[in-house]
Each structure stands twice: as structure tokens, then as C-alpha cells.
Amino acid sequence: MEKPSKGNLKVPGTIINSQNAQLLTSSGIHSLDSILGGGLPVGTVSIIEEDIYGSHAKIMLDYFLAEGIVSKHSTLVASFDTNPYDIIKNLPAVITNDPEECPIRSETSSEKMKIAFRYQNLPTAEKESYSIGHNFDLSKSMSLEDIENSDICYWNGQRKETGNSMFANPAYNELLKAVKEKIKEGKFFLKDNPPNRTILRIGIHSLGSPMWLPHKNSFHLMNESRDLDMFIFCLRALVRSAFAVAVITIPTHLYHENSLDRCIHSSDIAMRLQTFSGTELENNFSLSDYHGFFHLTKLAAINSFASKHPGSVEYVFKLRRKKFHIEKLHLPPDVQEVHEKNATPSMGCGSSTKHLLEF
Amino acid sequence: MAAVNPLLASLDIKPTDRVISIKENGNIDSNFVITHLIKQILLENGKLCFVILHNTLGHYHNVGKRLGYDFLKQVDEGGIRTIEPLKDIVEEIGNGTHYLIDDKEQIVKALFTSIKNSIEELAATAPNRVYLIIDDISHLLDLGIDLKYIISFINYCLSLVNDDRVSVVINTHVCSKSDEIICNNLNYVSDVVIEVLPLKTGLSREVTGVMSIEKSGNAQVTQFHFKAYDKGIKTFHLGESVYNLYK
Numbered sequence: 001m002e003k004p005s006k007g008n009l010k011v012p013g014t015i016i017n018s019q020n021a022q023l024l025t026s027s028g029i030h031s032l033d034s035i036l037g038g039g040l041p042v043g044t045v046s047i048i049e050e051d052i053y054g055s056h057a058k059i060m061l062d063y064f065l066a067e068g069i070v071s072k073h074s075t076l077v078a079s080f081d082t083n084p085y086d087i088i089k090n091l092p093a094v095i096t097n098d099p100e101e102c103p104i105r106s107e108t109s110s111e112k113m114k115i116a117f118r119y120q121n122l123p124t125a126e127k128e129s130y131s132i133g134h135n136f137d138l139s140k141s142m143s144l145e146d147i148e149n150s151d152i153c154y155w156n157g158q159r160k161e162t163g164n165s166m167f168a169n170p171a172y173n174e175l176l177k178a179v180k181e182k183i184k185e186g187k188f189f190l191k192d193n194p195p196n197r198t199i200l201r202i203g204i205h206s207l208g209s210p211m212w213l214p215h216k217n218s219f220h221l222m223n224e225s226r227d228l229d230m231f232i233f234c235l236r237a238l239v240r241s242a243f244a245v246a247v248i249t250i251p252t253h254l255y256h257e258n259s260l261d262r263c264i265h266s267s268d269i270a271m272r273l274q275t276f277s278g279t280e281l282e283n284n285f286s287l288s289d290y291h292g293f294f295h296l297t298k299l300a301a302i303n304s305f306a307s308k309h310p311g312s313v314e315y316v317f318k319l320r321r322k323k324f325h326i327e328k329l330h331l332p333p334d335v336q337e338v339h340e341k342n343a344t345p346s347m348g349c350g351s352s353t354k355h356l357l358e359f
Numbered sequence: 360m361a362a363v364n365p366l367l368a369s370l371d372i373k374p375t376d377r378v379i380s381i382k383e384n385g386n387i388d389s390n391f392v393i394t395h396l397i398k399q400i401l402l403e404n405g406k407l408c409f410v411i412l413h414n415t416l417g418h419y420h421n422v423g424k425r426l427g428y429d430f431l432k433q434v435d436e437g438g439i440r441t442i443e444p445l446k447d448i449v450e451e452i453g454n455g456t457h458y459l460i461d462d463k464e465q466i467v468k469a470l471f472t473s474i475k476n477s478i479e480e481l482a483a484t485a486p487n488r489v490y491l492i493i494d495d496i497s498h499l500l501d502l503g504i505d506l507k508y509i510i511s512f513i514n515y516c517l518s519l520v521n522d523d524r525v526s527v528v529i530n531t532h533v534c535s536k537s538d539e540i541i542c543n544n545l546n547y548v549s550d551v552v553i554e555v556l557p558l559k560t561g562l563s564r565e566v567t568g569v570m571s572i573e574k575s576g577n578a579q580v581t582q583f584h585f586k587a588y589d590k591g592i593k594t595f596h597l598g599e600s601v602y603n604l605y606k
Contacts, residue, residue, distance in 0.1 A: 019589060021421055043415075166503055177453040226503060233501035234452060237445040240415050261534035264386065266501060298386045302414075303421035305391050306587040312562040 011197050011243070013071025014042065015132050020303040025071075025199060025245060026133030028063030031326040033133055035296060035315065036269065037308030042199055042245050044268035044302070045236050049252040049260070051275040051292060054206065056317065057249040058087075059324050060273075061203050063136060064247045066091040068201035069150045070134050076182050078155035078175055079205035080212060085154060087205060088147055092136035098323075137322045153182050157211075168214035172231045175204070179238055188242040202239070202246035207231070209251050229262045236266050270298040273317065286331050290316040294326050364426070366395050369583055369594045370572060372551060374403075374488065377520045380549040381530040382542050383495075387568045389530060389555035390414065391592050393494055394422045396528060401428050405488040406481040407439045408474060413495040413530075416441065425590050437484065440477040444470065463504040467512040478519055491519060492528045496545075497538050506537050510544055517548060550575050565600040 014025045017038055024039035027046075033039045040046060050057040068075050069091065077084040155178050157171050167173045179202060187194040208228045228250070239246050252260050252272070264270040275292035276282045294315040301307040314329040370392070372379065379396075383389035390413075397419070400407050411419075416431070423430040433439040474491060481489045493516070499509050519525045531542045546552045552573040558566060567587045573580045583594040595602075 180449070180452045229501045230503055233498060234448055237448040238452065240445060241449045258534070262497075262501060262538075265532050265534055266498070270386075301388050301390070301587070303418055304589050305394075305422065305425070305592055306567070306589050307388065309562070311564055 011042075011199055013067070013073060013132060014199065015039070022303055023243075024132070025073075026067050027060075027247070028065075028067030028133065028136065029060065029324060029326065030133055030135075032060070035310060035326065036299065039132060040245050040247075040269065041302055042243055043240050044300070045232060045239055045246045045248065045266070046269040047232070047263060047267045047271070048247065048249045049270070049272040049297075050206070050249050051273040052253055052278065053275065054249070054251060056273050056275060056292065056319060056324070058205065059138070059319065061205055061247060061249055062087070062091050063324065065201065065203045066094065066136055066142060067134060069142065069146060069152075070094045071132075072150065073198050074151040074153075074182070074186050074188075074200045076153040076155065076179060076200060076202045077205070078157075078178070078203070078207075080157045080171070081206045081209050084156050084205075087203075088152060088154070089141065091142040091147075092138045093140035093142045094134050094146075095137045095140075096135065098135050138320075138324065139322050151186070153178070167227050167230065169212055169227055171212060172227050176231065176234055176238070179235065179244075183238065183242045183244060188244055190241055190243065197243065200242065200244040202235075202244060204246065204248040207248050207250050209254065228260075229266065232263045232266045236268075264298055267298070268300040268302065269296075271295065272297055287316070287329075290318045290329070292317055293329075364395060364398065366391070366585075366592050366594055367399050369570075369581075370395070370553065372396065372399065374526075376550040376574070377526050378517060378549045379526070379528045379551045379553065380542075380545045381528065382546065382552065382554040383530065383532045384555065385534070385557045387555055387557040388587075389532075389553075390422075390494075391587065392553055392555065392570075393492060393528070393530060394419065394426060395592070396490075396492070397423065397430070398426045398428055400488075400490050401433065401438070403488065405490055406485065407433075408442070408477040408481060408489065408491045409439055410442045410444070410470075410474065410491070410493040412444055412493070412498040415445070416443070440481060442470070442473055442477065463502070464508050466502060466504060467499065467508045471512060471515045474516065475519070478525060482522065482524060486524075488524050488526065489522075490526050490528060491516065493530065495530050495532055497532045497541060500535075500537055500541075506540060509541055513541070513545060569597075570594065 011023065014023050015038070016022070017024055023042040025042055026033050026039045027036070048057045048060055065075055065077065065088065075088075077087055079087060155175060157174070183189060183200060186198075186200060188200045212227070214227070232248070235246060235248075238244070248267075250260065250263070272295040273292055274295065276284070276287060276290070277292075281287055294317045296309065296315065299307045299309040315326055316329045317324065317326045319325075381389050381392050397407065397409075409419075416434070420430040430439065434441060478489055478491060496509065496513070499512070500506075513529070516527055516529070520527055529545060531538065531545060533539055533542050554571045554573070556569045556571070558568060565586065566584045568585060569582060570585050571580050571582045582597055584597055584600050585592050585594045586600065
């Protein structure tokens with residue numbers, strides 16, 4: 001997005017990164033914001049590649065939307081698979097403190113553990129001062145009053161016009177149109193000058209799922225994700241020209257490997273979630289604290305040469321009752337006892353366990 | 360030109376290099392090559408027709424400031440002409456005209472006509488060299504344009520080189536089979552091929568990626584490692600990154 005040329009530009013729920021003149025807004029998840037270098041840049045498209053069950057990607061989208069409502073941003077929600085009203089209705093509630101941190105802090109103060117003085121003042125976890133973003137409690141849902149007072153546009157693919165469109169499935173065209181109308185109506189274009197400037201949050205759930213397949217009688221050939229490529233590219237053009245930020249979840253596992261590469265190229269931030277459940281990683285001892293890997297596939301360099309990509313760091317996410325959290329993967333110290341099964345001493349090269357082939 | 364930019368020195372682009380192609384692989388960003396080339400063009404007092412399909416004007420302006428040129432000022436003064444299909448697409452969503460029509464051949468035809476007009480007008484104003492830069496031609500694929508039309512679009516663009524004062528720089532991103540076809544065709548006719556690759560082994564703190572430069576008629580491929588900083592790019596020969604970073 002272009003630099004807002006006036007220095008006095010103030011949009012609630014955003015900060016300006018002075019280094020590269022980039023307006024940032026929170027994704028709703030503090031740990032994600034810090035990985036992304038402060039937050040989501042306004043005017044960008046982010047893609048979340050869903051995990052196999054799609055549930056964790058949905059939670060990330062919920063956080064993104066909830067943050068928008070709390071910050072009094074306008075919102076556009078779109079989904080074919082679930083009713084967008086339901087998505088909004090079940091958004092997490094905003095709370096003042098970090099839900100997971102308070103109990104731990106009180107415990108440590110009562111025990112008064114002593115540690116070497118040089119480590120005393122070091123933070124136990126990576127903490128940063130946040131100037132944007134709120135805390136949310138996943139176990140409670142947002143009050144109806146808050147939802148009713150905010151500007152939310154729902155899109156569930158109901159309106160269908162039969163017109164000439166370049167997409168194999170006209171729904172893509174419809175959604176683009178809806179986004180453009182919303183931007184126009186709310187005066188979010190860069191050239192517009194509304195009295196109270198806010199931003200538009202666009203959340204699209206499960207784009208490109210089987211519900212988005214072209215109609216049977218369409219004359220377009222269905223090849224890979226052509227519609228999806230075109231949609232993301234056009235959305236990028238739209239969002240770049242406005243005070244808007246889009247987060248899209250895509251069920252990638254339904255597509256061929258690498259068929260989403262063009263979408264990723266057209267997007268600015270690409271993330272991928274990989275859950276452990278249902279895979280062999282589920283039983284891995286060192287990963288038992290977490291629910292899956294978080295891969296940051298792409299973090300585009302905007303207004304700068306260098307991307308803020310953290311480099312070769314592995315991230316993992318965990319979902320607690322109240323909070324979704326992304327952190328660096330630290331392997332636990334290797335001090336656990338060896339499993340009882342293998343504990344029996346073996347002699348030389350002979351194996352202690354009876355093998356079928358051994359007689 | 361007292362201090363030569365190290366990246367430009369390693370690129371070593373000469374006025375005789377008429378067709379330059381930049382190949383971007385994987386998730387690496389080759390945008391810095393273009394922004395540096397703009398710097399060189401402006402230093403040479405050349406004129407530029409810039410087709411922007413990937414980033415915005417604001418991005419080039421911000422990056423340009425770090426390299427010491429004022430992009431928007433140049434646009435105002437007429438030294439740079441921009442063609443921004445992205446802006447037109449925004450206008451056309453919902454109307455289904457121009458870029459968003461079914462007749463894909465028409466899209467590239469219209470695009471080429473506007474390029475040709477700009478180039479001719481720029482060439483008429485001054486006897487300087489005129490450059491055409493297309494940032495990411497592979498985005499035409501995203502618009503659903505057939506491969507054959509894109510290839511012939513490239514052919515048309517290259518025909519502009521028949522005028523001795525015109526040079527063409529085209530950036531491609533390679534991630535699918537069709538991208539590769541475009542890129543290979545382009546490389547075949549290029550005088551200089553600049554390829555930007557991520558490291559094969561993954562990400563590294565010292566090196567962002569590899570840049571290889573191949574000049575036609577010269578079988579030798581020059582390879583550099585580079586590291587992207589907020590303010591600029593550092594290049595070094597393979598394996599010398601450590602000396603450069605911890606000097």
C-alpha cells in the first residue's frame with residue numbers, strides 16, 4: 001500500500017511503521033503480529049493454508065475479525081461453507097488481560113523461586129510491548145451488542161446473477177463485486193477522504209473449497225485453480241488501492257501440490273498450518289505440548305528491500321481452552337527415561353525382541 | 360558517478376544489452392534488480408516506460424528513496440511513464456470491460472498499444488535511451504490469458520528493440536509449467552539473463568539468495584550471493600558472505 005502522505009493520518013487500531021512508512025494493523029493474535037514484524041500491513045492480502053480439519057485456520061480468521069470489530073473497523077465476511085452470520089456470532093470475546101498469563105504470574109510470586117541474579121530481570125517468555133491488538137477469550141463469545149453496533153457486510157453467495165463473467169464460477173465475480181461495492185460505499189479508497197478514516201477487514205473463509213467448483217454446464221475448462229489465481233490477483237489489485245486488509249483461508253490439501261503457487265505469488269503473506277492430529281507426529285513426545293506446525297511461506301517485502309521473514313525458525317501453534325498461540329519450537333531437554341519396552345539390555349548385534357524371521 | 364552501486368557494478372549492464380530478462384524463482388523477491396536498474400537508467404538520463412503488475416507506485420517510490428532517486432518526481436517530470444493495469448482492474452471489477460473480458464487476445468493487444476504509444480512519445484521528446492520495464496509478465500497468466508497470446512505479446516515487445524535506442528527489461532516469476540515456458544522463451548532471446556534463486560538448502564541468516572548473471576555469447580555464468588537489508592542489497596562472491604558481514 002502507498003504511504004499515507006499526511007503525517008497526521010490516524011486510524012484507530014493501526015500504527016505506522018516509521019521504518020518503511022507502512023500502516024500496520026493487528027491480526028488479533030499477538031504472537032502472530034510479532035512474527036509478521038508488527039502486524040498485517042494495510043493494503044495486503046494474506047493467505048492461510050488450512051490444516052486438514054480446517055478448524056485452526058478458522059480460529060485465526062475469527063481472531064482477525066474479532067480484532068476488527070473491537071477496533072471499530074468495518075468488516076466483510078464471506079463464506080460458502082458456513083453461514084457468515086454464524087462466524088460473526090461465535091467470535092471470541094474481548095478481555096483486558098492475557099487469559100493464560102495471569103494465573104501463572106500469581107503462582108510464581110507466592111513461591112518466590114530464587115534464580116541467579118543475572119537472569120533475574122530477563123523475561124521468561126518472549127514478551128513485547130503491544131501498541132495494537134487486544135486479548136480475546138475463546139471460551140466466551142462476543143456480546144451481541146458489540147456486533148450490532150459495528151458495520152458488518154455478510155456474503156454467502158446467495159445473490160447470483162447470470163452475466164458474462166471471466167470466471168468459470170460466477171460466484172468469484174460476485175464476491176469481487178461485493179468487495180468493491182463495500183469499499184466504494186464505505187469510502188475506503190485511497191483517493192477518498194472521509195471525515196473518520198477506518199479500514200475495511202475482509203475475511204474469506206474456505207475459498208476454493210468444493211462449494212466453489214464451477215457449474216456443470218460452464219463452458220470454461222476446469223484447470224487447476226485458474227479461478228482462484230485470477231480472484232486473488234484481482235483482490236490484490238482492489239485491496240492495494242484501498243484502506244483494506246484481507247485474510248483468506250484456503251483448503252489447500254484439496255488441490256494438487258504446488259497448484260497454489262501462483263496464488264501465493266499474488267498474495268503478500270502466506271501461512272500454512274499443519275496439524276499433528278491424525279499424523280504420526282501426534283505421538284511424538286517432544287511435540288506433545290503443541291497442536292501443529294505454523295509455516296510462514298511468504299512475507300513480502302513492501303516499501304523495502306528486505307522481507308521481515310524471521311528466517312530458519314520453526315514455529316508451532318497450540319490451542320488452549322481460551323487462547324490460540326504461536327511460538328518458536330523449542331525441543332525439551334533430552335532427559336526423559338527410555339521407554340520400558342526398549343529398556344531390556346541387548347547383547348551385541350542380536351536383537352532382544354523376537355522377530356518373525358528369527359528361528 | 361563517483362560511487363558506483365555495488366549491485367549495479369556486479370550486474371554490469373551495458374547499453375548494448377538490449378533485452379534483459381529477470382527470472383524469479385520460488386518465494387524469493389527479485390524486485391531489487393528492477394529498482395536498481397531504474398537507478399542506473401536515471402543516472403544515464405534515460406527515459407522509462409514502466410508497466411506495473413505486481414507492486415504499487417508507492418512501493419517503488421519508497422524503495423527509490425533509499426537508492427537516492429525520487430520516483431514520483433520523475434513521473435511528474437515525464438522521465439517515467441507508468442502503465443498500471445492494477446488500477447484499471449479495480450475500475451473494471453463489476454463492469455467486465457477491458458482487462459476482465461473473455462476475449463483475452465484483446466487484452467494483450469490493448470496493453471501493447473499503450474506501451475507502444477508511450478515508448479514512441481518518450482522517444483520523440485529527447486534523444487536519450489528509452490527503456491521498457493515490465494514488472495512481472497507472469498501476472499498476465501493470472502488474468503487467464505492464453506500462453507500463445509503472452510508469447511506473441513513478448514514478441515511484439517521485443518520488436519520495439521528494432522529502434523536502436525530502446526531496451527527491454529522483463530521480469531518473470533516461475534512457479535508453474537506455463538510460467539516456465541514463458542521464461543524459457545524469453546531467456547532464449549535475451550542478451551542478459553539475471554536469475555534470482557533462493558538457497559537450495561533453505562533459509563540462512565547470512566545469505567538471502569543467489570543471483571546468477573548469464574550474458575549471451577559468453578558461456579560463463581557469474582554467480583553471486585546476496586543479502587537484502589532494509590536499506591540496500593549487498594552482493595558477494597560465493598562463500599565470502601562471512602567476511603563481508605563480520606568485517
